[in-house]
Amino acid sequence: MASRVGVLAALSMLGVLAGGCGSSAANPAASAKAKQRFLDSVYGQAPDVGTYRTGTQLVSMAQAVCTDLSSGASVQEVADRMPLVEGNNPLPATDLGVVIFSAVKVFCPKYDKLISG
Numbered sequence: 001m002a003s004r005v006g007v008l009a010a011l012s013m014l015g016v017l018a019g020g021c022g023s024s025a026a027n028p029a030a031s032a033k034a035k036q037r038f039l040d041s042v043y044g045q046a047p048d049v050g051t052y053r054t055g056t057q058l059v060s061m062a063q064a065v066c067t068d069l070s071s072g073a074s075v076q077e078v079a080d081r082m083p084l085v086e087g088n089n090p091l092p093a094t095d096l097g098v099v100i101f102s103a104v105k106v107f108c109p110k111y112d113k114l115i116s117g
Helices: 002-017 032-045 047-051 055-070 075-086 093-106 109-116
Strands: none
Touching: 032 047, 032 055, 032 093, 047 093, 055 075, 055 093, 055 109, 075 093, 093 109
């Protein structure tokens, strides 16, 4: 329960901080440029995330976020599911919030209303 609250708090805070950010990239398997924008966003907001995941792993997580949202999952469901698929070393709640937020902003901005609410 505490980690859910942490993720939601992180997403709320990030929504306020990055209110004007956005992207036209719609495909999670997008260009190298989109992947770099995503990684720059994640590393800029959660510099420690590199100690937990590689860039490739973070992009895979972002793709999973967009896939889950396109399947009708809520942001809360996505946040709850990620630690289950990550295994023994899940990201801290704040870093997970950053990954979800950045994934939506860069790879699937049509779901922006779900995190900017």
